[in-house]
Amino acid sequence: MTDTLFPDDIYQLAKRVVEENAAAGRKIVMAESCTGGLVASAITEIAGSSAVLDRSYVTYSNEAKQSDLGVPLDILEAFGAVSVATAFAMAQGALERSDADVAVAISGIAGPGGGSERKPVGTVVFARAIRGEAEPTADERLFEGENRAGVRRQATLCALELLLP
Template sequence: MSDLLPAEIVDLARRVVEENAKIGRKVALAESCTGGLVAAALTEIPGSSAVLDRGFVTYSNDAKQQELEVSSELIETFGAVSIACVWAMAQGTLKHSSADIAVAISGVAGPDGGTPLKPVGTVVFARACREGDGEPEGEMKQFDGKDRSEIRRQATLAALELLLP
């Protein structure tokens, strides 16, 4: 049991590590609003080194551009909290890793920063696989968190779910 993270996150991370290890699949992450929580959850699990290749915490737009090659035009057009941005982040993660699958997360954790179109609690996710047709897999979720920590907790759980085979 972990004292660092909630049991539900650690339990789900354990499933992600065990199930991906069984099929020999490596994962990588690009995290913005979760700030590395998904990677932290995975590394709580013994044996995670067999599964987790790397994680990028690209909190700023500059980091998304420099580390993951997300274009400034894409961010200016759609915003950092958009399916287009997280899809580009996931693609950049695959390009700069040895992973078979990448998950990217960006969102508005609050308490500030929300807009009428993207209120606090808006989080976008994308999953990209090295093998396959390359079709974008992404979704936008609206979490109703009482505070920043709750939104980040829910986003971490949702991202871990995307890493299950």
């Protein structure tokens, strides 16, 4: 057992993220919403993380997504905060506002409220943008049967995996 705030699976994956990105000479930036900084926090649990983590944005509100990351209001109004389009814009905005080589964005509905038939609790979207690549990649996941902590935990693990080179 390591001396950490995080469960071993998150800690070990964060350790891989730091080690592998350091070896690749890559800097990373996070744009988090439903995880509220958990991904960046897991990364900074690892000694040497300052060689890898450029910065992190916690943009929980739509206003923060707009002002801090440049997410256009029309995207938020048309598709909502939990959408591939918003995650794309978050990742691209984080990359543009940083010195990082790769950005990962997360937005989701952790619950217990806030879900709908179209976007139930447990819906989380992810996007990854890499400097020099034309378009970010995105994915939507549904973490069914999870409580709020479980959704946030699964989203953190997913985002860490996206940060591996």
